Amino acid sequence: MPRLIIDEREIEVPEGTKVIDAAQRLGIVIPRFCYHEALGSVGACRMCAVKFLQGPFKGVQMSCMVDARDGMVVSTTDEEAVQFRQRVIELLMMNHPLDCPVCDEGGQCLLQDETVSGGHARRRFPGPKRTYRDQYLGPYIKHEMNRCIHCYRCSRFYQEFCGYRDLGPLQIGSRMYFGRFSDGPLESPFSGNLVDICPTGVYTDKTARFKLRRWDLQRAPSVCNQCSLGCATVANGHYRGVMRIEARFNRDVNGYFLCDAGRFGFSYANGGQGRRERPLLPRIAGVSASAPSALASAREALENISQKYGPRAIAAAGSNRSSLESQAMLALICKTRDWRGPVFFFDPSERGKTVAAVQELSSDIAVSMREIEKADLVIVAGADPLNEAPMCALAIRQAARKNAPIVTIDSRPLFLPCEFTHFPVAPEKIEHYLAMLVWKAVEKVAENPGKDAEMFCRQLGALSLESAPPEAMAAFSELLLASKRPVIICGTDVTRESTPSFAAGCARLLKCAQKEAGLFFLLPGAGSFGSALLSGTQSQTFGDLVEDIEKGVVRALVVSECDPFHYYPDHARLERAVSKLEQLIAIDYFPSETVERASIFYPASTVFETGSTYINQEGRLRFAQPVHCGGAPISPGEHPPRVYSGLVPGGDHLPAWKALCQIASMPREDGVPAPEKFIPSVLPAFSGLGAGPIYPVDGPRLLSPGPGFTSQWSQRGEEAGEGAPDFELLLVEWMFGTSEFAAWSDSLDAAVCEPHMSINTKDAARAGLSDGDRVSVELDGGAFEIAVSVSERTAEKVLVVPRHQLLDWQKIKGFPVRILAGKIRKI
Amino acid sequence: MLPDELKVKLREVIAAAESPREKAIDVMFEIQELQGWMSDQAMVEAAELLGMTPLELEELATFYDYIYRSPVGKYVIKVCDSTVCWLEGRRRVVDYIASRLAIPMGGTSADGLFTLLPVCCIGYCDRAPAMVINKRVFGNLTPEKIDRILSQLAKNADFSGSE
Numbered sequence: 002m003p004r005l006i007i008d009e010r011e012i013e014v015p016e017g018t019k020v021i022d023a024a025q026r027l028g029i030v031i032p033r034f035c036y037h038e039a040l041g042s043v044g045a046c047r048m049c050a051v052k053f054l055q056g057p058f059k060g061v062q063m064s065c066m067v068d069a070r071d072g073m074v075v076s077t078t079d080e081e082a083v084q085f086r087q088r089v090i091e092l093l094m095m096n097h098p099l100d101c102p103v104c105d106e107g108g109q110c111l112l113q114d115e116t117v118s119g120g121h122a123r124r125r126f127p128g129p130k131r132t133y134r135d136q137y138l139g140p141y142i143k144h145e146m147n148r149c150i151h152c153y154r155c156s157r158f159y160q161e162f163c164g165y166r167d168l169g170p171l172q173i174g175s176r177m178y179f180g181r182f183s184d185g186p187l188e189s190p191f192s193g194n195l196v197d198i199c200p201t202g203v204y205t206d207k208t209a210r211f212k213l214r215r216w217d218l219q220r221a222p223s224v225c226n227q228c229s230l231g232c233a234t235v236a237n238g239h240y241r242g243v244m245r246i247e248a249r250f251n252r253d254v255n256g257y258f259l260c261d262a263g264r265f266g267f268s269y270a271n272g273g274q275g276r277r278e279r280p281l282l283p284r285i286a287g288v289s290a291s292a293p294s295a296l297a298s299a300r301e302a303l304e305n306i307s308q309k310y311g312p313r314a315i316a317a318a319g320s321n322r323s324s325l326e327s328q329a330m331l332a333l334i335c336k337t338r339d340w341r342g343p344v345f346f347f348d349p350s351e352r353g354k355t356v357a358a359v360q361e362l363s364s365d366i367a368v369s370m371r372e373i374e375k376a377d378l379v380i381v382a383g384a385d386p387l388n389e390a391p392m393c394a395l396a397i398r399q400a401a402r403k404n405a406p407i408v409t410i411d412s413r414p415l416f417l418p419c420e421f422t423h424f425p426v427a428p429e430k431i432e433h434y435l436a437m438l439v440w441k442a443v444e445k446v447a448e449n450p451g452k453d454a455e456m457f458c459r460q461l462g463a464l465s466l467e468s469a470p471p472e473a474m475a476a477f478s479e480l481l482l483a484s485k486r487p488v489i490i491c492g493t494d495v496t497r498e499s500t501p502s503f504a505a506g507c508a509r510l511l512k513c514a515q516k517e518a519g520l521f522f523l524l525p526g527a528g529s530f531g532s533a534l535l536s537g538t539q540s541q542t543f544g545d546l547v548e549d550i551e552k553g554v555v556r557a558l559v560v561s562e563c564d565p566f567h568y569y570p571d572h573a574r575l576e577r578a579v580s581k582l583e584q585l586i587a588i589d590y591f592p593s594e595t596v597e598r599a600s601i602f603y604p605a606s607t608v609f610e611t612g613s614t615y616i617n618q619e620g621r622l623r624f625a626q627p628v629h630c631g632g633a634p635i636s637p638g639e640h641p642p643r644v645y646s647g648l649v650p651g652g653d654h655l656p657a658w659k660a661l662c663q664i665a666s667m668p669r670e671d672g673v674p675a676p677e678k679f680i681p682s683v684l685p686a687f688s689g690l691g692a693g694p695i696y697p698v699d700g701p702r703l704l705s706p707g708p709g710f711t712s713q714w715s716q717r718g719e720e721a722g723e724g725a726p727d728f729e730l731l732l733v734e735w736m737f738g739t740s741e742f743a744a745w746s747d748s749l750d751a752a753v754c755e756p757h758m759s760i761n762t763k764d765a766a767r768a769g770l771s772d773g774d775r776v777s778v779e780l781d782g783g784a785f786e787i788a789v790s791v792s793e794r795t796a797e798k799v800l801v802v803p804r805h806q807l808l809d810w811q812k813i814k815g816f817p818v819r820i821l822a823g824k825i826r827k828i
Numbered sequence: 829m830l831p832d833e834l835k836v837k838l839r840e841v842i843a844a845a846e847s848p849r850e851k852a853i854d855v856m857f858e859i860q861e862l863q864g865w866m867s868d869q870a871m872v873e874a875a876e877l878l879g880m881t882p883l884e885l886e887e888l889a890t891f892y893d894y895i896y897r898s899p900v901g902k903y904v905i906k907v908c909d910s911t912v913c914w915l916e917g918r919r920r921v922v923d924y925i926a927s928r929l930a931i932p933m934g935g936t937s938a939d940g941l942f943t944l945l946p947v948c949c950i951g952y953c954d955r956a957p958a959m960v961i962n963k964r965v966f967g968n969l970t971p972e973k974i975d976r977i978l979s980q981l982a983k984n985a986d987f988s989g990s991e
Contacts, residue, residue: 171890
């Protein structure tokens with residue numbers, strides 16, 4: 002480990018650390034433009050010049066290009082280096098329009114900072130400034146090329162880091178331009194990061210344009226709750242509204258970046274127009290009421306039901322977007338009050354897969370996204386990283402950039418922004434293909450100690466021989482045999498119930514074969530891990546609840562941050578069931594159909610107004626601090642709330658868990674129970690975390706050492722034969738357009754495209770369909786119309802359909818969905 | 829639209845290369861030979877042939893002086909824009925050509941024959957001021973010499989005046 006002296010202070014840094022990073026460890030931030038830790042060094046901007054006084058280099062050098070070495074003595078304040086940097090910033094500022102007063106970057110602009118730090122104040126060059134024509138880059142990014150200083154950060158991020166190919170450096174010399182071939186929306190779903198990464202205002206956030214100044218914002222470390230990864234964000238609030246989301250650095254989770262769905266999908270919190278208006282006032286029987294009266298009448302109604310029919314006539318449901326606080330409170334209420342539930346899953350298969358994934362994930366095989374980047378082979382089995390957890394696709398790309406082969410085994414026509422080999426297989430064949438891939442690397446493990454390992458290995462071997470491997474598979478088996486750090490990424494969306502356990506078994510076997518094998522699950526939502534911890538393998542699902550309501554066993558339903566109408570596969574049946582209820586009490590921040598139909602509605606606060614905990618899919622605690630909680634003073638200075646309402650200041654809505662606590666009249670010792678007290682009472686894993694602020698914002702990973710090989714996998718169900726005449730309809734996630742957040746955020750509308758149904762080329766030919774045709778798909782509960790996308794990359798015998806907001810898919814009645822070829826008609 | 833024969837030829841050129849994109853410049857020159865310049869449509873089609881995105885091809889095309897992304901005249905006059913030619917009266921040469929053809933720098937004459945552009949050093953410093961017209965170089969330029977060259981070009985496309 003080299004030791005060096007920077008500005009008369011000594012520091013020891015790991016081998017390979019650049020001098021610019023070594024200085025940063027001492028708290029010395031050397032000016033820079035092109036250098037970014039995630040992108041590496043190029044030495045293009047010349048801004049990070051320092052003087053090397055002693056050691057292997059002498060004189061002024063770029064600190065981003067030089068590795069720290071023993072015996073180096075570096076000065077950042079040497080006159081020669083200071084003058085060098087001053088000249089560089091003067092040159093870079095020669096063409097800058099100095100439009101800071103109207104620039105959205107103003108106040109958080111690296112160029113402003115470095116101009117001041119470089120000591121440049123007066124432009125000496127008398128010539129004209131070069132100017133550019135800006136391009137239209139889509140609904141999210143505003144282009145303003147005149148401000149550019151040509152650091153190349155944008156194109157390096159866009160092309161090298163993300164792997165998209167429609168934004169880059171054009172022209173030469175003083176005409177140098179960063180843009181697209183022609184005007185049009187950026188293709189990358191990570192384009193929002195350009196706003197963060199550009200050191201000046203070339204790319205600014207269009208959704209926040211002209212609305213804010215950096216110094217007026219209330220900022221808090223938050224967590225994205227739109228997928229199961231739990232990426233770190235900074236929420237920016239202003240006038241009681243969320244103005245902008247920025248990426249927050251977290252080494253293990255998202256690194257420096259964020260996907261566009263997470264960045265721009267916040268407008269539901271501010272309330273939209275018309276049907277998307279956020280419900281801010283409580284309602285009793287459709288009439289606005291005050292918060293205390295709504296809570297009191299809910300309490301009363303539930304007590305009545307409890308007295309009349311017993312407490313089991315009350316059921317409680319949460320969802321995978323509820324915070325851990327809400328979920329734990331629901332569990333605690335059901336335990337203390339003997340209500341039915343809580344129910345977090347909509348069907349047994351979703352429950353089975355999520356619970357299995359959470360049980361199987363142990364600290365010996367779980368990997369973080371950072372470790373995926375370091376993998377030397379990545380197997381994606383039954384997962385669509387780009388759509389289910391976009392930042393994971395970016396992590397896979399980083400592995401691919403280091404020449405890791407990427408293999409995907411899935412029914413959907415996957416896309417990843419890197420080179421990968423896709424095996425399109427039906428869901429029931431995913432395990433077979435995984436077995437074929439893994440077998441060669443683990444076949445010798447069978448003699449290893451451990452009866453369970455041996456048994457699993459034998460089963461794996463048998464499975465791998467069940468069908469002939471495709472030609473391309475052999476090469477990957479060899480590569481896996483030679484690999485040292487393979488990672489298996491397994492999803493829970495289209496996979497069979499046994500697949501998560503099977504994938505975990507494969508990872509464990511690879512571990513037995515002396516590999517640093519890793520396992521990474523993708524779960525349905527931000528709250529999935531928590532809900533799995535709180536539900537057993539036999540817990541009720543929402544489908545069971547509907548039956549109970551129909552039977553008249555359940556008379557009242559309490560739903561917290563959950564819209565069954567969005568997820569339940571049989572809309573008509575749910576409608577009938579709900580109308581049979583005596584009470585439907587909804588607590589939510591979306592103006593959902595459930596909220597519309599509720600007999601009593603209480604408006605919950607969002608993640609931005611509440612301190613919320615999520616456990617991400619690798620078991621890591623993620624805590625989102627509130628950015629503008631009700632009743633708190635609005636940053637220094639006073640201004641009215643952005644939206645006028647009848648709310649009494651300070652009387653804003655409670656988080657769902659506090660409201661639940663009140664309507665269930667939970668016993669309270671001293672006011673409101675604190676999450677650090679009630680969460681451990683239902684989740685023992687939390688009891689070790691101590692009192693007070695129970696965990697840091699970016700918390701630890703809550704995983705046990707590992708259950709070893711489980712036999713869950715061997716209990717596989719029978720599958721339909723290959724000759725079956727029908728298709729399986731797979732409902733899948735899309736990055737934009739399928740989530741509840743997308744449904745209620747008008748800021749995401751521009752990114753939502755028309756839904757389409759993917760079908761294999763051969764199946765399409767048999768059915769007489771071609772790409773772009775519109776078809777009507779007849780289901781048990783009615784038909785829906787959709788465009789067809791034909792691809793060889795879609796598995797045979799499946800129809801892949803997004804749970805899209807523009808599609809009435811809630812007619813399928815139940816899972817799994819089998820559709821006869823004759824039910825698909827071209828229109 | 830690129831003519832089919834050209835596309836066939838370009839496909840052959842590309843197929844012979846180890847990786848398609850190494851032929852990007854050759855492909856653009858072939859198209860320019862035929863069409864005079866690289867239109868947006870030609871860019872998109874060439875990019876498709878090369879397996880590149882239009883943006884990636886545009887990055888290359890706009891980097892180089894000899895690939896034209898707007899229409900140019902039959903003869904592209906490129907006057908050297910580097911130090912030695914500046915010392916030897918490059919400005920006078922440009923002004924003379926510009927007034928003779930009644931076009932500004934970057935313009936194309938009304939008859940569509942000539943386009944006037946600057947070019948960075950072409951290595952003819954010993955014969956400065958110098959210019960290149962299409963693939964031919966002319967040095968020691970004087971008004972008389974320029975007159976001779978331009979009128980010969982205007983008269984006869986197939987000229988052989990050289991220096």
